[in-house]
Amino acid sequence: MTSAVAAGETAIELTGIGKRFPGVIANHDIDITIQAGTIHALVGENGAGKSTLMKILYGVQKPDDGTIKVNGAEVSFATPSDAIAHGLGMVFQHFMLADNLTVLENVVLGAESLHGIGDDARAEITRISEVYGFGLDPDELVESLGVGERQRVEILKVLFRGARIIILDEPTAVLVPHEVDALFENLRRLRDQGHTLIFISHKLDEVLAIADHITVIRRGTTVASVLPSETTSRGLAELMVGSELPSPSTEESTVTETVLLAVRDLEVTDEDGRQELAEISFDIHAGEIVGIAGVEGNGQTELVEAIIGMRHLSRGTVTMSGTDITHWTTRQRRESGIGYIPEDRHRHGLLLDSPLWENRILGHQSRPPSVVGPWLNLRGARADAERIIAEYDVRTPGVGTNARALSGGNQQKFIVGREMSGDPKILVASHPTRGVDVGAQAQIWSHIKAARKDGLAVLLISADLDELIGLSDSIRVLLRGRLVGRFDPQSVTPQELGSAMTGAGDDR
Amino acid sequence: MNVLRRVLLGLAAPVLALIVAGLFTTLLLLLTGDDVGGFWDTMLSWPKNRNLVNILNSASVLYLSGVAAAIGFRMNLFNIGVEGQYKVAMFAAAVFAGQAWLPGKLNVIAAVLVAMIAGAIWAGIAGILRTTRGVSEVISTIMLNAIAGPLVGYFLAKWGQSTGNSTQTKPIPEESWVGGITIFSDSVTKLYGLSLLAVVVGVLFWLVLNRTRFGFDLRATGSSESAAIASGVNTKRMIVISMLLSGAVAGLVGLPVLFGNSHNYGASFQAGLGFAGIAVALLGRNNPVGIAFGALIFAFLTEQGNLLNIMAGISPDIVAVTQGVIVIAVVIAYEVVRRARTRIEQAAVADALAAEKGAAA
Numbered sequence: 044m045t046s047a048v049a050a051g052e053t054a055i056e057l058t059g060i061g062k063r064f065p066g067v068i069a070n071h072d073i074d075i076t077i078q079a080g081t082i083h084a085l086v087g088e089n090g091a092g093k094s095t096l097m098k099i100l101y102g103v104q105k106p107d108d109g110t111i112k113v114n115g116a117e118v119s120f121a122t123p124s125d126a127i128a129h130g131l132g133m134v135f136q137h138f139m140l141a142d143n144l145t146v147l148e149n150v151v152l153g154a155e156s157l158h159g160i161g162d163d164a165r166a167e168i169t170r171i172s173e174v175y176g177f178g179l180d181p182d183e184l185v186e187s188l189g190v191g192e193r194q195r196v197e198i199l200k201v202l203f204r205g206a207r208i209i210i211l212d213e214p215t216a217v218l219v220p221h222e223v224d225a226l227f228e229n230l231r232r233l234r235d236q237g238h239t240l241i242f243i244s245h246k247l248d249e250v251l252a253i254a255d256h257i258t259v260i261r262r263g264t265t266v267a268s269v270l271p272s273e274t275t276s277r278g279l280a281e282l283m284v285g286s287e288l289p290s291p292s293t294e295e296s297t298v299t300e301t302v303l304l305a306v307r308d309l310e311v312t313d314e315d316g317r318q319e320l321a322e323i324s325f326d327i328h329a330g331e332i333v334g335i336a337g338v339e340g341n342g343q344t345e346l347v348e349a350i351i352g353m354r355h356l357s358r359g360t361v362t363m364s365g366t367d368i369t370h371w372t373t374r375q376r377r378e379s380g381i382g383y384i385p386e387d388r389h390r391h392g393l394l395l396d397s398p399l400w401e402n403r404i405l406g407h408q409s410r411p412p413s414v415v416g417p418w419l420n421l422r423g424a425r426a427d428a429e430r431i432i433a434e435y436d437v438r439t440p441g442v443g444t445n446a447r448a449l450s451g452g453n454q455q456k457f458i459v460g461r462e463m464s465g466d467p468k469i470l471v472a473s474h475p476t477r478g479v480d481v482g483a484q485a486q487i488w489s490h491i492k493a494a495r496k497d498g499l500a501v502l503l504i505s506a507d508l509d510e511l512i513g514l515s516d517s518i519r520v521l522l523r524g525r526l527v528g529r530f531d532p533q534s535v536t537p538q539e540l541g542s543a544m545t546g547a548g549d550d551r
Numbered sequence: 552m553n554v555l556r557r558v559l560l561g562l563a564a565p566v567l568a569l570i571v572a573g574l575f576t577t578l579l580l581l582l583t584g585d586d587v588g589g590f591w592d593t594m595l596s597w598p599k600n601r602n603l604v605n606i607l608n609s610a611s612v613l614y615l616s617g618v619a620a621a622i623g624f625r626m627n628l629f630n631i632g633v634e635g636q637y638k639v640a641m642f643a644a645a646v647f648a649g650q651a652w653l654p655g656k657l658n659v660i661a662a663v664l665v666a667m668i669a670g671a672i673w674a675g676i677a678g679i680l681r682t683t684r685g686v687s688e689v690i691s692t693i694m695l696n697a698i699a700g701p702l703v704g705y706f707l708a709k710w711g712q713s714t715g716n717s718t719q720t721k722p723i724p725e726e727s728w729v730g731g732i733t734i735f736s737d738s739v740t741k742l743y744g745l746s747l748l749a750v751v752v753g754v755l756f757w758l759v760l761n762r763t764r765f766g767f768d769l770r771a772t773g774s775s776e777s778a779a780i781a782s783g784v785n786t787k788r789m790i791v792i793s794m795l796l797s798g799a800v801a802g803l804v805g806l807p808v809l810f811g812n813s814h815n816y817g818a819s820f821q822a823g824l825g826f827a828g829i830a831v832a833l834l835g836r837n838n839p840v841g842i843a844f845g846a847l848i849f850a851f852l853t854e855q856g857n858l859l860n861i862m863a864g865i866s867p868d869i870v871a872v873t874q875g876v877i878v879i880a881v882v883i884a885y886e887v888v889r890r891a892r893t894r895i896e897q898a899a900v901a902d903a904l905a906a907e908k909g910a911a912a
Binding site for chain 1: 761762763764765766767768770771774775777778780781782783784785889892893896897899900902903
C-alpha cells in the first residue's frame with residue numbers, strides 16, 4: 044500500500060521519455076510533471092503517442108530512454124503488476140468485465156488476496172462506493188448495469204486494488220452527456236479525497252471542464268503544458284494539430300426533391316426473434332445527409348447492415364430511386380450504387396494482408412475499372428488505386444504496400460476514396476472518422492460534403508455529436524431500435540440530443 | 552517493396568523449415584546412434600535417372616492432391632477429405648473405364664470427368680452440411696474419409712474381380728491406357744502420361760486464383776470473411792463452390808497411376824496421398840508454384856528415403872519424421888516471416904513519410 048501523498052507534491056514525474064518501434068518514433072523527449080491530488084489531462088490527436096505513453100507508465104511497455112518517478116522515487120516497471128504495486132491503476136476505454144458475474148465477483152477477480160471474496164470484500168466495495176458516491180450494489184449482475192455504472196465498476200476495481208493514481212483512457216467516449224456529468228462528479232470527489240487522476244481525451248470541452256492541468260502531446264512529444272483557465276478549446280486544438288482547426292460546418296442546403304433511399308417500416312429481429320429494429324421509416328434525398336445519433340448498441344449496426352443487405356429484414360421495405368431492393372443481395376446493392384464505409388475498417392473494410400491495389404477491388408469485384416467481364420483488370424485496379432492515393436492524400440510508399448502497414452487515418456482515407464469511386468448514389472457511412480487524426484478527419488468531411496453537393500445521399504452514423512451536427516441536414520435519434528426523434532442540426536444542442544439518446548424526458 | 556526482397560522473403564520460410572527439419576533429423580539419428588553421415592550421403596546424392604522419373608511421377612500426384620487441399624485452404628476451408636474424395640473418385644473412374652462403353656481415348660476423357668464429378672460430390676456433401684447445418688467441414692470431411700474406405704471396399708467386394716487373394720475392378724482395356732512419356736532413354740520407367748494433368752491444373756489454379764473475379768472472391772473470403780461479406784461476396788455459395796472444385800481436383804489425384812500403371816483399382820492402390828497433399832499445400836503456402844516445390848521436395852525425400860535401408864541401414868520411416876517436422880517448422884516459419892514482412896513494410900511506410908516531410912520542409 045502506498046501512503047497518501049499530500050496535495051501539492053509531485054505524484055508522477057516523467058523526464059525525457061522516449062520509445063521507438065521499428066520505423067516509428069512513438070514517443071520522444073516527453074516531460075510531464077503531475078501534481079498529487081489533481082486531475083491532469085493529456086490531450087493529443089489519435090496517433091500522437093498518448094497510448095504508448097500510458098502503456099509505458101502502466102508497465103505494459105518499457106521506455107527506451109528517460110526516467111519515471113512516482114512520488115519522488117525513481118521506478119522501473121516490468122509489468123502492470125509493478126505499477127499496481129506502486130499505487131497506479133488504469134481504467135481502459137473498453138470495459139473488461141464479465142457480464143455474467145456480479146459487481147463483487149468482477150472486482151475481486153484477480154485480487155482475491157486483498158480482502159478475500161466474501162463479506163470483507165463486500166464491505167470494502169460498499170465502503171468505496173459510498174465514499175465516492177458510486178451507488179453500486181456489490182451483488183448486482185454486471186449485465187444489468189448501464190454503461191456509466193459499468194465504468195464506475197472499472198474505477199472501483201482499481202480503487203479496490205489500492206490505487207492512488209488513476210489513469211483514465213478516454214473515459215467519456217462511451218458515455219452520453221449526462222453520464223459524462225455524473226462521471227465528472229465522481230472524478231472531482233476522487234480528487235478531493237487526495238487521488239491523482241490522469242485523464243486522456245481528445246474532447247477538448249470536457250478536458251477544459253474537468254482538468255486542473257493540461258499537457259498537450261503532438262507527434263510523440265509534449266508540446267505544451269497549460270492551465271484550463273488560460274486557454275480555450277480552440278487554442279488547445281491548435282496546439283494539438285499545430286495549425287488551423289478544421290470544423291464541420293454546413294453551407295447552404297443542397298437537399299433536392301429526389302428521394303434516393305426510402306426505408307419503410309423496417310424491422311429486424313435477432314436469431315431468437317427479439318426485435319433489434321422496429322418501425323424504422325425515413326427518406327434520404329439526393330444531396331442530403333441524414334445523421335443517426337444514438338448510444339452505441341441501440342441498433343446502429345443492425346440498421347447499416349440491413350440497408351447494405353448483410354442482414355435479413357423481418358418486415359418492411361428498402362427502396363432505391365423507386366426500385367424495391369429489399370430482397371437484393373449486398374453485391375446487387377453495391378453494383379447499383381450504394382457505397383459503404385464500415386464502422387470497423389479492419390473487419391469489414393480491408394483485406395489487411397493484401398496490397399492496396401487489391402483492396403481497391405474489394406467491394407467493386409464486379410465493376411470497372413478493376414474487372415473486365417469475369418477477369419480482373421490488374422492494371423486498371425492499380426491505376427485507380429494510384430488515383431485514390433493522390434486524390435485522397437493517402438500516405439503510403441505505393442499501391443503494393445499491404446493495407447496493414449498504413450496508419451488508421453490513411454486506411455480510412457483509402458476506404459473513403461474507394462467507396463466514392465464509381466459514382467455512388469447513396470453512401471452509408473458508419474463512423475467515417477472514428478480513430479483517425481484531425482487532419483484526416485477534415486479531409487474526409489470535405490470529401491463527403493463535396494459529394495453531397497454533387498447529389499449524393501448519405502446515411503451518416505456517428506458517435507461524434509460535433510460530426511453529426513456539422514455534416515447532417517437532419518438528425519434522427521436511434522434508441523432501443525426505434526427512431527425516437529428528429530432534430531434540425533442548425534438549432535439542436537448536444538444536451539437535447541443527449542436526452543433523446545438516453546430516453547430521458549421522452550414520452551414513449 | 553521490390554521484387555527481389557519479396558522473392559527472398561517468400562523463400563525464407565521454406566528454407567528455414569528445411570534447415571530446422573534437417574537439424575532435428577540429425578539430432579534424432581545421433582540420439583538413436585544411427586549412421587548420420589550415411590543418412591546425409593544417401594539423401595543428398597543425385598538420384599539415378601530411373602529415380603528421377605519416379606520422383607516426377609509421385610510429385611505430380613502429390614501436386615494434384617496439394618492443389619485440391621489448397622483450393623479450400625485459400626478460403627479458410629479445411630478440406631481434410633482429399634483422401635476419401637480421391638478414393639471414391641478412383642473407384643468410380645476405374646469402374647467406368649473398365650466397362651469400356653466408349654472407345655479408346657474418349658473413354659479416358661469421360662473417366663476423367665467421372666472422377667472429377669465423383670470427387671466433387673463426395674466433397675460437396677461436406678460443403679452442403681457446412682452451409683445448411685453449420686457442420687464444421689473438418690469434422691465432416693474426416694468422417695467422409697472414414698466412410699469412403701469401407702464403402703469402396705464393399706462395392707469392390709460386390710462387383711470387383713478376384714485374382715489370387717486380391718480384389719480389383721475390371722481392368723481398363725488396353726486401347727484406353729495412357730502411355731508413358733520417355734524422358735531418359737536409358738530408363739525403363741516412364742513419366743505417366745496423365746502427369747500432365749498436374750501442369751494443366753497448376754496453370755488453371757494460378758489463373759483462376761489471381762486473375763479472375765471468382766479467384767478474388769475466394770481469396771478475399773479466405774483472408775477476411777467479414778470483409779468479403781461486406782464487399783458483396785455470397786460466402787455460402789463460395790463455400791459450396793470451393794468444396795466442389797476442391798473435390799473435383801482431388802478426383803484427379805489417382806488418375807495418372809490408374810491409366811499409366813495399375814489399370815485397375817484395387818485394395819493395393821496407394822493410400823495416404825490425400826494427407827500428404829495437405830502437408831504439401833502447407834509447405835507450398837497454398838501457392839501454385841510453392842506447391843510444386845513442396846511436392847518435388849516430398850517426392851524427393853520419399854524416393855531417396857527408400858535407399859536408406861540398403862545404403863545406411865536406417866529405416867526409411869525416418870524420412871516421414873523429417874517430412875512431418877518440415878510441415879510443423881514451415882507453419883512457424885511462415886508466421887515469423889509474415890511478422891518480419893509487416894515490420895519491414897511499416898518501416899518503409901514511415902521512411903516514405905519521413906522523406907516526404909523532409910522534402911516538404
